[in-house]
Amino acid sequence: MERGLDRSLEKRVRVSRSLPFMPGSSTLPKKNQNKSNRLLISVTVVGSAGPLRFLVNADELVMAVIEQTLKSYAHEGRLPVLGSDFNKFLLYCAHGGSDALSPNETIGSFGGRNFVLCKKRGIDLAAAEAAAKSTSGWKSWLNKSFHLKISSH
Structure with a gap:
């Protein structure tokens, strides 16, 4: 009888690991883990009418965020025309200090959601x-x- 209980318990454990996330479960599936790592950021381009808002991964590099901002800016047809060379721009945290963000750091490491983009x-x-x-x-x-x-x- 003990073996029968052990087998049924083992079977339930195998089945529960293959099922999708259930409320009350202690682990999230991989699909939801990626979504929780995303940030909605707002980037104000100096000289532009209003901010750009888009989703980025928290582990995305600052230079990739600058590049994405320039692409979104151009795609929307905003003026003035900025170009696409992300090396000519600096990204600042809107509520941070006066230092520009390092292009090789992740955007999520700064703790902010509002940024300002300007030309060097x-x-x-x-x-x-x-x-x-x-x-x-x-x-x-x-x-x-x-x-x-x-x-x-």
């Missing part, structure tokens, strides 16, 4: 400098040649 400053300055040099080349040559200061009106 060095890139804008370099582009503005190059544009200024190309438009005022003859003026700078004259200034160097004659040691004169020619103003541009």
